[in-house]
Amino acid sequence: MNFCSNCGSPIAIKTPPGDHLPRFVCEQCGSIHYKNPLLVLGCVPEWEGRILLCRRAIEPRRGFWTVPAGFMENGETMQQAAARECHEEALARVEVGSLLAVVSVTHAHQVHVMFRSTLITPEFAPGPESLEVKLVTEDEVPWEELAFPSGEFTLRRYFADRAQGREDHHFTELQRRHRIEP
Amino acid sequence: MNFCSNCGSPIAIKTPPGDHLPRFVCEQCGSIHYKNPLLVLGCVPEWEGRILLCRRAIEPRRGFWTVPAGFMENGETMQQAAARECHEEALARVEVGSLLAVVSVTHAHQVHVMFRSTLITPEFAPGPESLEVKLVTEDEVPWEELAFPSGEFTLRRYFADRAQGREDHHFTELQRRHRIEP
Numbered sequence: 001m002n003f004c005s006n007c008g009s010p011i012a013i014k015t016p017p018g019d020h021l022p023r024f025v026c027e028q029c030g031s032i033h034y035k036n037p038l039l040v041l042g043c044v045p046e047w048e049g050r051i052l053l054c055r056r057a058i059e060p061r062r063g064f065w066t067v068p069a070g071f072m073e074n075g076e077t078m079q080q081a082a083a084r085e086c087h088e089e090a091l092a093r094v095e096v097g098s099l100l101a102v103v104s105v106t107h108a109h110q111v112h113v114m115f116r117s118t119l120i121t122p123e124f125a126p127g128p129e130s131l132e133v134k135l136v137t138e139d140e141v142p143w144e145e146l147a148f149p150s151g152e153f154t155l156r157r158y159f160a161d162r163a164q165g166r167e168d169h170h171f172t173e174l175q176r177r178h179r180i181e182p
Numbered sequence: 183m184n185f186c187s188n189c190g191s192p193i194a195i196k197t198p199p200g201d202h203l204p205r206f207v208c209e210q211c212g213s214i215h216y217k218n219p220l221l222v223l224g225c226v227p228e229w230e231g232r233i234l235l236c237r238r239a240i241e242p243r244r245g246f247w248t249v250p251a252g253f254m255e256n257g258e259t260m261q262q263a264a265a266r267e268c269h270e271e272a273l274a275r276v277e278v279g280s281l282l283a284v285v286s287v288t289h290a291h292q293v294h295v296m297f298r299s300t301l302i303t304p305e306f307a308p309g310p311e312s313l314e315v316k317l318v319t320e321d322e323v324p325w326e327e328l329a330f331p332s333g334e335f336t337l338r339r340y341f342a343d344r345a346q347g348r349e350d351h352h353f354t355e356l357q358r359r360h361r362i363e364p
Contacts, residue, residue: 003190005183005206005215010190018310020270021255024187033187036220037254039293072219073203077286077355078293088202099281099351104259111221111260128200169281169351173259 006031037109040150041081042069043117044158045094050135051158052124054089056147057131064147067114067154068092070129082115090133092124099169101157103150107176112150116158116167149174188213219291223263224251224333225299226340227276232317233340234306236271238329239313246329249296249336250274264297272315274306281351283339285332289358294332298340298349331356 001011001024009028016023016032024033044067045052053065068089072081079096086094094117103112124133136142138159146152157170183193183206191210198205198214206215226249227234235247250271254263261278268276276299285294306315318324320341328334339352 001187003185003187005185005187005193008185008190008192011187034253035256037256038218039221071216072293074217074219074291075288077288077353078284079353099284102260102281106257106259109256111254171259171261171281 001033001035004029004031005033035109037111039072039078039081040069040105040110040112041072041078041085041114042067042112042151042154043082043086043094043096043115044100044154045086045090045092045117045119047119047122047135050137051141051155052086052090052092052119052133052135053141054126054130055132056129057126058129061147063131065142065145066147066151069112069114069151078113079115082113082117086117087127089127089130090124091127092133093120094118095120098167100161100167101150101154102169102171103153104171104173105150106173112154114150114154183215183217186211186213187215217291219293221254221260221263222251222292222294222332223254223260223267223296224249224294224336225264225268225276225278225297226282226336227268227272227274227299227301229301229304229317232319233323233337234268234272234274234301234315234317235323236308236312237314238311239308240311243329245313247324247327248329248333251294251296251333260295261297264295264299268299269309271309271312272306273309274315275302276300277302280349282343282349283332283336284351284353285335286353286355287332288355294336296332296336 004026007029011024013022068086070085097116100116101114126133186208189211193206195204196207250268252267279298282298283296308315
């Protein structure tokens with residue numbers, strides 16, 4: 001941030017009175033521009049025991065596999081965001097189920113929230129952000145070709161819970177280049 | 183948003199190629215400025231069966247009661263944000279426990295995430311944003327003087343779960359002037 005989005009004046013970085021962190025402050029109009037974590041919403045879509053994965057057509061991590069997920073928009077709930085992302089990336093309609101994973105990606109200023117979901121029909125195809133979309137069994141998950149650690153954490157917990165007949169939710173914090181323990 | 187925070191040029195509102203929603207776009211430098219939901223983190227701090235409430239010293243809803251909560255900052259986890267807000271507003275140290283409530287406040291572009299927590303010691307006092315902080319029993323909760331519907335939803339579910347010996351989590355979407363069913 002270089003300029004005030006309200007008045008267009010150059011911005012300063014300083015801690016406002018009564019605050020405890022440096023902020024982007026406009027000394028011309030007095031606006032304070034806060035930067036806060038972004039929510040990424042996604043789901044693990046299931047159909048008859050298999051789950052739907054997308055191969056990314058865009059950077060970052062083009063060509064790698066991911067669960068359908070993306071930035072939450074204003075005006076929607078978490079569940080609506082998860083379903084919308086699944087439709088955009090995999091042209092698939094899901095019913096969103098229980099909460100599965102909450103991943104703080106602190107270095108990226110993001111929180112990834114993942115739900116279980118069920119495909120309403122077994123129809124899907126690559127959306128504009130995907131090269132390929134497919135249903136896979138647990139044995140077929142391309143663990144070495146997953147795009148993001150949060151997706152790997154999500155899938156590991158999904159299968160571990162499923163094996164035990166549970167639907168728990170799981171918190172974790174992921175640092176840069178974090179390795180997920182299976 | 184009137185000006186580009188990157189280059190200071192006037193901003194336009196248009197749907198970028200490949201996108202499906204209007205965004206704040208700079209036609210000078212090409213920056214797209216997304217607006218996304220903000221996370222508000224809070225907790226219900228408990229000590230020997232009573233819970234800690236704060237009476238707000240600031241607007242909005244100055245003079246009304248709330249659970250300690252506030253905007254999540256970059257670089258912290260949800261649980262760290264909930265504990266920090268409790269320390270700022272009530273000068274109290276808590277151990278954050280299970281997830282309690284996730285409230286989509288869609289009209290305000292916010293998601294409120296509330297946890298159960300336990301006071302580490304029964305020490306507390308008003309922080310700069312609070313007029314008063316006190317431990318109350320369920321019967322003493324000032325239901326008619328609560329600041330926010332998300333706080334009322336959180337407290338209703340907290341006590342209902344506690345009465346059943348459960349620690350569930352609860353999703354809801356709150357519209358403007360929503361009434362919470364006890």
